[in-house]
Amino acid sequence: MRQVRHRGSAEAVVREAMMRARTNVITIIERLREQGYRFGDPWNDQGARAPHAPPDDRTPAFVAWLEKRWGPIPMTARLWIEIVGDVSLLGTHPDWPKGLVTDPLVVEFEYKSWPFAERDRRAARRHFKSEHDSWKLNLKEGGDLGPFALDVAPDALHKTNISGGAPYGVLVPDASVDATFRYDDGALLPFIEYLRLVFRCGGFPGTWRRNCGPHVTAARRALSKGLLEL
Numbered sequence: 001m002r003q004v005r006h007r008g009s010a011e012a013v014v015r016e017a018m019m020r021a022r023t024n025v026i027t028i029i030e031r032l033r034e035q036g037y038r039f040g041d042p043w044n045d046q047g048a049r050a051p052h053a054p055p056d057d058r059t060p061a062f063v064a065w066l067e068k069r070w071g072p073i074p075m076t077a078r079l080w081i082e083i084v085g086d087v088s089l090l091g092t093h094p095d096w097p098k099g100l101v102t103d104p105l106v107v108e109f110e111y112k113s114w115p116f117a118e119r120d121r122r123a124a125r126r127h128f129k130s131e132h133d134s135w136k137l138n139l140k141e142g143g144d145l146g147p148f149a150l151d152v153a154p155d156a157l158h159k160t161n162i163s164g165g166a167p168y169g170v171l172v173p174d175a176s177v178d179a180t181f182r183y184d185d186g187a188l189l190p191f192i193e194y195l196r197l198v199f200r201c202g203g204f205p206g207t208w209r210r211n212c213g214p215h216v217t218a219a220r221r222a223l224s225k226g227l228l229e230l
Contacts, residue, residue, distance in 0.1 A: 007075075010177045014075050018083040020228040021195055025052055025087050025105075028203040031223050032089070039091040043161040046115050048088035053112035055085045058121055062110055065125060066150075070132075071173030074180070076191045077150075081109050088113075089203050090159060095215045101160050102216070103184070103206030105198045106153035106168075147171045149182045156184050156206050192230055199227045 041047035149169030157164025202223025
């Protein structure tokens with residue numbers, strides 16, 4: 001999907017994929033509630049207050065600011081922001097062991113449902129600017145952090161309150177159709193492939209990498225059943 005000559009046709013394909021992603025997110029959230037899942041970061045009461053914060057009337061201005069500040073944003077990332085919005089499946093499941101590294105889906109660009117953003121929607125802009133300033137300073141001092149990425153999620157370990165690695169993020173600037181997603185342990189993969197993995201695992205890709213036991217496996221299968229293909 002990254003090398004497409006006709007961007008108009010590509011955008012129609014990506015738009016459909018993001019509509020499907022939004023449907024899947026809503027379905028997973030409904031199923032988790034039915035399973036007794038409690039949303040919210042157990043270790044941070046200042047985190048997302050809602051598992052899904054859809055785009056709103058201030059989202060277009062935020063996207064315009066991102067592209068003015070960093071140049072082109074990959075199409076899949078831009079349409080995720082414009083169609084899906086912010087998603088955080090952090091929380092606790094009544095049947096899952098505490099401390100299990102399930103790596104719940106989190107992709108937040110605007111951080112719309114965080115208390116600080118409710119007070120000041122410019123806070124996310126200041127956050128990304130601060131991160132970019134730190135990245136530039138590190139480069140000037142001879143450090144090597146790789147390309148700059150807009151951090152959109154903690155890594156799998158930090159999601160479980162364990163000291164881990166760099167946040168997950170989207171590399172910018174990038175005029176590609178599909179974003180390059182910085183994933184677990186710094187691995188880079190297409191954003192669409194990351195989302196496909198997420199939905200195959202019912203929103204918890206960490207359960208694919210680890211032996212999580214029969215209760216988690218059964219819940220994952222129920223969560224992923226019949227989800228739309230991207």
